[in-house]
Amino acid sequence: MSISVKFFASLRERIGIDSRELEAADVNTVSDAWLAATGKTMEDNILFAVNQKYVAVDSPVSDGDEVAFFPPVTGG
C-alpha cells in the first residue's frame, strides 16, 4: 500500500513536512494518513483532499492515492 501525502502553506511550515510517501498497511482513511504521516492528533480547521478533490476526514484512501492536508484557503 503506497500513499502520497502532501501538506500546504502554514500547515506545511508548522509540521515541517512538504510531502511524504506512506507504505503503511494500516492506513484506511484520511485520518489514518494524517496520523501515519505526522504522528500527531488531527488539528482543527484543516481541509482534506484525496486525489485533488475535497473529502471528509473519514473518507477511505487506497493504494496509489494522493492525500492532501491544508489550512483554510485565502485566494482571490
Added chain:
Amino acid sequence: MLIEVRDEAFDPWQELKDYERKCLTKGSFGASANFVGTMRDFNEGNTVTSMTLEHYPGMTEQHLQTIADQATQTHNLLDVLILHRVGPLQPGDPIVLVAVWSAHRAAAFNACREIMENLKSKAPFWKKENLADGERWVESNTPG
C-alpha cells in the same frame, strides 16, 4: 472558456480585451460582468509590503474549472474567463480576474459574484504577507 493560474503579473483589462476579441463573436452576448481583485498595502491594521501566493498545482486548476462549469450551467453563460496569480506580488498587482458573458445582465452579475465567492471560500490558494517586522500567513478571507 479559459482558466489559468499565472506565475507572472498580468494586465486584467488587456487580457479581457484580448480574450473577448479572440473568443466571443460580436453581437452574440448582451451582457458581461467582471471582477478584478488587487493586492492591498494594508491588512488587519498593518502595512503589507509584499505577498506570496501559494496554490496546489492540479487541484487548484481543477477546482476553478468545476466552479466555472457549475456557473455556466446554473446561469446559462456564454463564456467564462478566470485568471489567478501565484508567486510574489506587490501592492497594486492584480490577483484575480473573473469575467463572464451572458445574454442578459442578471445572469452576468449573479454568476460573476457566485464564481468569486466560491473561489474565495474553496479554491486552494494561500496568501503569506510580508510586513515591516516579519511575515505571516493570512488565516481567513474577509467576509465580503
